[in-house]
Amino acid sequence: MTTSRRKFIKISALGLGGVAASTTALNMFGASSYIDELVKENVAKNFKRTATYCEVCFWKCAAWTYTDEEGSIKKIIGNENDPHCYGRLCPRGTGGVGMYNDEDRLKTPLIRTTVNGEETFREATWEEALDLIASKFNGIKEEFGAESLALIKHGAPGKHLEHLFQSFGSDTIAEPAYAQCRGPRETGFSLTFGSWVGSPEPTDIRDTKCLVLIGSHIGENMHNSQVQEMSDAIDNGATIITVDPRFSTAASKSKYWLAIKPATDIALMLAWMNVLINENIYDKEYIEKYATGFNELKEHVSTFTPEWAYGITGIKPDEIRKTAREMASASPSVIIHPGRHVVWYGDDSQRARAMAILNALLGSWGRRGGFYFKESIKVPEFPAPEYPHPKWGWKEIGAKYPLAQMGITTEVIKCAIPSEDNKYPVKALMVAGTNITKSIPNKKLLEEAIDALDFMVVIDTMPMDVTGYADVVLPECTYLERYDEIRSATNREPSIAVRIPAVAPKYDSKPSWWIAKEIGERMGVGAYFNYTDYKEVIEWQLQQMGTSLEEMEKIGVKHFPRKSGPMYLNETGPHEFPTNSGKIELYSHELKNLGFDPLPKYTRHPEPQQGFYRLNYGRAPMHTFSRTANNPNLNDLKSENNLWVNPKVARILGLKTGQEVWLKNQDDIISTFSIKVRVTERVRWDSVYMVHGFGHQEKKLSRAFGKGINDTELITTVAVDPIMGGTGMRGNFVTILTENPHKNTEI
Amino acid sequence: MRYAMVIDTLKCVGCSDCVVACQTENDVPIGYCRDWITETVNGAYPNIELELKSERCNHCENAPCVRCCPTGASHQLDNGIVLVTGDECIGCGACIESCPYDARFQHPDGYVDKCTFCHHRLEKGQLPACVSVCPTKCMYFGDLDNPNSEVSELLKNRKYKTLAPEAGTKPQVYYLI
Numbered sequence: 001m002t003t004s005r006r007k008f009i010k011i012s013a014l015g016l017g018g019v020a021a022s023t024t025a026l027n028m029f030g031a032s033s034y035i036d037e038l039v040k041e042n043v044a045k046n047f048k049r050t051a052t053y054c055e056v057c058f059w060k061c062a063a064w065t066y067t068d069e070e071g072s073i074k075k076i077i078g079n080e081n082d083p084h085c086y087g088r089l090c091p092r093g094t095g096g097v098g099m100y101n102d103e104d105r106l107k108t109p110l111i112r113t114t115v116n117g118e119e120t121f122r123e124a125t126w127e128e129a130l131d132l133i134a135s136k137f138n139g140i141k142e143e144f145g146a147e148s149l150a151l152i153k154h155g156a157p158g159k160h161l162e163h164l165f166q167s168f169g170s171d172t173i174a175e176p177a178y179a180q181c182r183g184p185r186e187t188g189f190s191l192t193f194g195s196w197v198g199s200p201e202p203t204d205i206r207d208t209k210c211l212v213l214i215g216s217h218i219g220e221n222m223h224n225s226q227v228q229e230m231s232d233a234i235d236n237g238a239t240i241i242t243v244d245p246r247f248s249t250a251a252s253k254s255k256y257w258l259a260i261k262p263a264t265d266i267a268l269m270l271a272w273m274n275v276l277i278n279e280n281i282y283d284k285e286y287i288e289k290y291a292t293g294f295n296e297l298k299e300h301v302s303t304f305t306p307e308w309a310y311g312i313t314g315i316k317p318d319e320i321r322k323t324a325r326e327m328a329s330a331s332p333s334v335i336i337h338p339g340r341h342v343v344w345y346g347d348d349s350q351r352a353r354a355m356a357i358l359n360a361l362l363g364s365w366g367r368r369g370g371f372y373f374k375e376s377i378k379v380p381e382f383p384a385p386e387y388p389h390p391k392w393g394w395k396e397i398g399a400k401y402p403l404a405q406m407g408i409t410t411e412v413i414k415c416a417i418p419s420e421d422n423k424y425p426v427k428a429l430m431v432a433g434t435n436i437t438k439s440i441p442n443k444k445l446l447e448e449a450i451d452a453l454d455f456m457v458v459i460d461t462m463p464m465d466v467t468g469y470a471d472v473v474l475p476e477c478t479y480l481e482r483y484d485e486i487r488s489a490t491n492r493e494p495s496i497a498v499r500i501p502a503v504a505p506k507y508d509s510k511p512s513w514w515i516a517k518e519i520g521e522r523m524g525v526g527a528y529f530n531y532t533d534y535k536e537v538i539e540w541q542l543q544q545m546g547t548s549l550e551e552m553e554k555i556g557v558k559h560f561p562r563k564s565g566p567m568y569l570n571e572t573g574p575h576e577f578p579t580n581s582g583k584i585e586l587y588s589h590e591l592k593n594l595g596f597d598p599l600p601k602y603t604r605h606p607e608p609q610q611g612f613y614r615l616n617y618g619r620a621p622m623h624t625f626s627r628t629a630n631n632p633n634l635n636d637l638k639s640e641n642n643l644w645v646n647p648k649v650a651r652i653l654g655l656k657t658g659q660e661v662w663l664k665n666q667d668d669i670i671s672t673f674s675i676k677v678r679v680t681e682r683v684r685w686d687s688v689y690m691v692h693g694f695g696h697q698e699k700k701l702s703r704a705f706g707k708g709i710n711d712t713e714l715i716t717t718v719a720v721d722p723i724m725g726g727t728g729m730r731g732n733f734v735t736i737l738t739e740n741p742h743k744n745t746e747i
Numbered sequence: 748m749r750y751a752m753v754i755d756t757l758k759c760v761g762c763s764d765c766v767v768a769c770q771t772e773n774d775v776p777i778g779y780c781r782d783w784i785t786e787t788v789n790g791a792y793p794n795i796e797l798e799l800k801s802e803r804c805n806h807c808e809n810a811p812c813v814r815c816c817p818t819g820a821s822h823q824l825d826n827g828i829v830l831v832t833g834d835e836c837i838g839c840g841a842c843i844e845s846c847p848y849d850a851r852f853q854h855p856d857g858y859v860d861k862c863t864f865c866h867h868r869l870e871k872g873q874l875p876a877c878v879s880v881c882p883t884k885c886m887y888f889g890d891l892d893n894p895n896s897e898v899s900e901l902l903k904n905r906k907y908k909t910l911a912p913e914a915g916t917k918p919q920v921y922y923l924i
């Protein structure tokens with residue numbers, strides 16, 4: 001099958017003659033597509049570049065924003081000195097201009113009001129909106145305590161609000177990046193190596209000889225430096241092994257693609273351990289020197305032969321042995337990649353443990369071409385009084401998940417629902433920089449909780465779906481229009497990057513640091529915001545670090561020497577790992593003491609009923625979650641998601657590529673919108689696949705509204721990880737409806 | 748001087764960064780593009796092959812678009828780059844029809860537009876925008892008349908193909924396979 005964007009372009013050229021004919025080459029340079037050199041030269045001379053780091057995703061690549069003499073943003077180019085992007089942004093970073101230009105942006109503060117018995121928003125001044133928030137927050141603080149004010153946040157804006165909440169005494173803070181994303185792997189790797197993986201992952205991909213991806217689709221997720229290093233690894237002739245029920249882009253670059261039956265990854269990994277140990281091809285010296293619990297592990301995996309795993313995973317014993325040997329021959333320059341979005345089946349910390357153990361057996365942690373010891377530089381904290389100590393917070397709320405290392409969004413949200421057992425009543429919620437209706441599963445629970453709240457504030461740049469639930473909506477300006485925290489990179493060597501506004505905030509939008517400060521002052525905690533402009537904070541911090549804003553404006557990124565020692569294990573002496581035993585813990589006493597399996601086990605997970613297919617979801621390289629769907633540049637590349645269906649299934653159901661269908665899940669939840677079928681051999685017959693982040697319900701998103709299906713609304717069965725509270729979302733099954741189930745209802 | 752582009756399909760992940768970079772560099776209006784991604788899938792599960800690649804004007808040595816242009820707006824420079832002079836273009840569309848790669852389109856301002864190999868950047872010693880941003884570094888650009896250039900070396904040492912060679916256009920965008 002070949003898809004060509006050309007066809008689409010042709011149609012739009014014929015049908016939509018008037019599409020965005022605004023600032024074109026013609027207007028700028030006269031009637032020539034071939035731009036006159038002199039004119040171009042002159043304009044180029046006047047381009048000004050401003051240092052920033054990207055906020056279209058969490059990778060935070062340092063970049064230069066180019067503005068012309070009229071002060072409009074022309075393009076954004078990666079900073080060559082930045083270890084997150086090496087001078088090359090991904091499509092989202094390059095398309096960051098669209099975030100600024102999007103005419104659907106939130107433009108003024110909005111306050112919920114009732115007109116003729118109907119709830120609606122009215123435009124408000126900042127003064128009014130901030131006064132209302134402060135008085136509501138203060139009222140709740142007085143009546144229930146500051147702890148009852150909760151924050152769910154993401155990214156750079158979240159940091160400023162976190163400071164606000166901690167200033168007035170609340171630690172009731174969580175982010176979907178933990179329990180809906182990478183939490184389990186942090187727990188699994190911490191238990192084994194004593195330190196979590198973190199972001200960016202300290203994978204030494206550029207020097208690896210063998211990269212093993214288990215459900216991780218690098219290349220479709222554009223985790224920039226990793227994509228670049230994977231490309232270097234391909235150049236260097238590294239072997240890539242991809243385990244995925246779907247033929248991902250990474251699978252197409254792999255020497256081995258193991259087309260695994262979904263939900264059986266742990267069985268495969270146990271069999272790999274069995275082969276490595278049985279055939280004596282694990283890194284004996286490394287294990288002897290640095291690890292404990294090997295005998296227990298050996299005993300544990302002795303029966304998990306490739307033949308045993310074959311019946312579970314569908315991967316032939318021979319393939320399992322071959323791939324295990326391939327890893328062993330590359331050892332220690334081999335990476336079992338920890339993945340990123342790893343909340344799948346509820347035993348996800350254990351799957352992460354299996355990955356960590358494999359890395360240990362292959363001797364790759366702390367080795368060149370495996371995992372390096374990352375380092376960052378601490379940015380000194382701007383002087384402020386000590387935070388008050390809340391009586392309870394995210395830790396207490398998530399206490400039944402003993403190894404949770406951060407707030408669990410779903411548990412925080414549940415606290416908004418009044419009940420007798422609820423010791424931690426959440427009364428108000430602020431949501432900053434995350435569209436929780438598309439990042440947190442189980443919409444019914446979410447809506448019930450939101451409904452029970454006394455007050456809700458949403459801060460965003462766009463009218464995302466979540467804004468519709470708010471009492472007050474605050475328009476944040478984009479990253480191109482504000483100062484923000486100094487980005488301290490955790491990498492091979494420490495570095496920092498700054499974000500400097502290239503243009504003034506558009507409309508009546510404001511930076512989050514300003515919003516936090518204004519609310520703080522109104523709540524009587526102004527002492528924590530001892531500055532008039534966040535620029536002063538950065539200036540002070542940079543000075544402490546031996547540089548200056550003036551220097552950073554010129555260079556954007558600054559590197560610092562390592563202080564923690566070498567990047568890889570110093571093999572001559574002993575090494576203490578930050579675990580309880582000081583060794584790599586193959587067998588986990590900590591898990592055992594808490595009543596969990598000390599070694600990972602394979603558990604059978606639910607499978608689809610007749611006529612249902614497992615709902616798998618993932619990323620497209622040009623989009624980040626649901627936040628970019630309306631970005632004019634990125635929407636132009638991909639405006640909706642498709643439902644990937646195996647040709648065998650399509651034949652049985654009579655489906656054709658391009659056909660409009662609806663989905664119904666195992667709990668009888670029907671998708672709000674339709675999705676177009678894409679018949680492709682790249683997906684298994686027992687599952688369907690779609691890119692996450694589409695199906696927006698907010699009509700103000702003029703490009704994204706109603707396009708495609710929101711996978712999250714079909715995720716109503718959640719398998720919670722008992723170890724750390726992650727919400728396993730890959731156990732949902734859908735049936736395909738060819739008739740419009742909403743024919744007689746209005747959406 | 749013979750400019751050519753070499754694209755390594757073994758590295759391309761089809762992310763479309765080349766498309767956005769071209770749009771912002773060349774003020775290509777949203778809804779249009781001078782380069783684009785194609786995806787080709789062959790085989791049946793689980794024996795599948797996938798090829799992703801970035802396509803654009805091939806700056807053909809034997810360019811049908813230049814030959815069929817009634818006004819001379821479509822022309823070729825000595826370095827091989829095929830260009831359109833907008834104010835000489837009457838928008839007749841003959842070149843669009845003649846191109847076997849579907850690389851040209853009618854700009855909303857009336858003239859025909861397409862990839863210029865970022866000629867304005869080359870003059871300043873910069874690579875085309877698409878090549879300069881590609882996160883997989885799968886795109887190479889240079890002079891095929893120079894036997895020591897990176898592109899010449901790649902074509903010497905690697906297997907490659909061109910698109911629609913049967914059209915006899917002698918395309919100057921090469922794909923490593």
